[in-house]
Amino acid sequence: MSEHTYRLAVIVASTRExxxxxxxxxxxxxxxxxxxxxxxxxxxxxxxxxxxLRHGSEEYETFAKRVEQADAFVVITPEYNHSFPAPLKHAIDLLFPQWRAKPVGFVSYGGISGGLRAVEQLRLVFAELHATTVRETVSFALAGNLFDDQGRLHDPAPAEKAADALLRQLEWWALALREARTARPYGG
Incomplete structure (x- = not known):
């Protein structure tokens, strides 16, 4: 991995059938x-x-290692009852130092709000873990109406523009925070 390459973990939050x-x-x-x-x-x-996942199990250690190795995260979350899915909260709460001093971005979807209420709550959760959430987001209101049967957006330009802004911010924060963590351990 070059000094400009960063590992981006995309966390898919919904587990519903x-x-x-x-x-x-x-x-x-x-x-x-x-x-x-x-x-x-x-x-x-x-x-x-x-x-x-049980602490010490192989599955737990694999999950913890993947989060630890990430330089940045994007959480793909729906909005369920004005919040985010319970399995996501549990997954976040399983770990602590693996999240610290790393940037987190959000791609949300849902009803008319596009999942933004879930994102606002997640910002509070990640702040408590000493993670840095980026300002730009990608949000899909009434997402089922926006994509065709092949998973392509009917009008891709606005979402692609938002994704570009999100990814530019994440790259900056991922590289800056990785450099800072390398230079000196995070003291939070």
């Missing part, structure tokens, strides 16, 4: 993969099954 999350996650992953300096790791909580 019939979820729309894979459409959003696949779309965003395609956006991220166009970046020369991104090493992408998609962490799908439906596969990780955070409620089944």
């Amino acid at each position: 019939g979820r729309f999350a894979p459409v959003i996650a696949n779309w965003f992953s395609r956006q991220a993969e166009t970046r020369a300096h991104v090493d992408l790791d998609v962490i799908d909580l439906a596969e990780v099954r955070p409620y089944e």
Whole structure:
């Protein structure tokens, strides 16, 4: 990995059967993969099954290592009842030092709010973990109406512009914070 390449972990928060999350996650992953300096790791909580993780188990250690190795995160989250999914909260709470001094961005979807209420609550959670949330987001209001059957946006330009802004901010923060963590341990 070059000094300008950073590992971006995309965390897919929804675990519900019939979820729309894979459409959003696949779309965003395609956006991220166009970046020369991104090493992408998609962490799908439906596969990780955070409620089944036990400290010290091989599955727990694998999850912890993937989070530790990430330089930045993008959380793909729906909005459920004005909040984010419980499995995401549990996955976040399983770890602490692995999140510290790293940037977090959000791609949200949902009803008319596009998942932004979930994002606002997640900003509070990540602040408590000493993570830095970036300002730019990608939000899909009434997401099911925006994509075709192949997972392509009917009008991709606005979302691509938002994804570009998010990824530019994440890259800056990921590299700056990695350099800072390398120069001196985070004291939070």
